[in-house]
Amino acid sequence: MLHKRMWILTALGFVLVLDAVETARAQTPTTQPYVPVPVPAPEPRPAPYPYRSRYVVYEPAPPGSESLFVDHRFDLSFGAQGFSTRGAGREDTIVFATGAFRYTFATNLSIGFELGIAPGTADDRHHDRHDRDRHHDNDDGVRAVEELVDLRWHFITTEHLSFFIDGGLGGLQASHEFPTGARSDHWLAVGGGGMTFRLDDHWYLQAGARYARLGDWDEHHHHGNRRESDGVQYYGGFAFVF
DSSP: OHHHHHHHHHHHHHHHHHHHHHHHHHHSOOOOOOOOOOOOOOOOOOOOOOOOSSSOOSSOOOTTSSOSOOSSEEEEEEEEEEEEEEOSSSEEEEEEEEEEEEEEEETTEEEEEEEEEEESOOOGGGSOHHHHHHHTTTSSSEEEEEEEEEEEEEEEEOSSEEEEEEEEEEEEEEOTTTTTTTOOEEEEEEEEEEEEEEOSSSEEEEEEEEEEEEEESOOSSTTOSOOEEEEEEEEEEEEEEO
């Protein structure tokens, strides 16, 4: 009787173990082989637009990485100019305080308006009282005014330096002392070149020289026989780009 009871308990134990194994197997998730999931590559960012003007762009270019003289920019400059020409029997020189406004309409190519004012009055030693009264030398304290419209081309540009040529037409209204020869109202034609030195993204220095041709608007000879003269302009200053 005792042996029979032991066999029954052993059989029940074996059944319980098998049931536990089947239950554990049913609850264990099925193992799947590893399959890599493709990850899409990030889209490349577009190249930053260069800073070409005062208008909004995606990103400014790194400092000093492009020419200052790209299209759709403006320059405002101030400086001084010497103007030497041959008068009647002597060399005449006059000094102007200058200002200019330029617009770059294509890369390295600009048009500008220049204004020069020479303070002071004419030296009256070479004219008699009648001439002084007639020309009113000392009325306004301004010896000469120069207006000029010119084109400029920067044919070589580097990170810090540029070299340019320019030329233009305008007028010069001066006392009859400049140049000596009793002439006060001139047309002016110039041509020459110069260089710029970049200070930062908005400021630069400039210097140059130009051949200048002065002519008389008046076709009559009541200002004497000298109606045209050659001269040299030499100038320097600083400019702001925006």
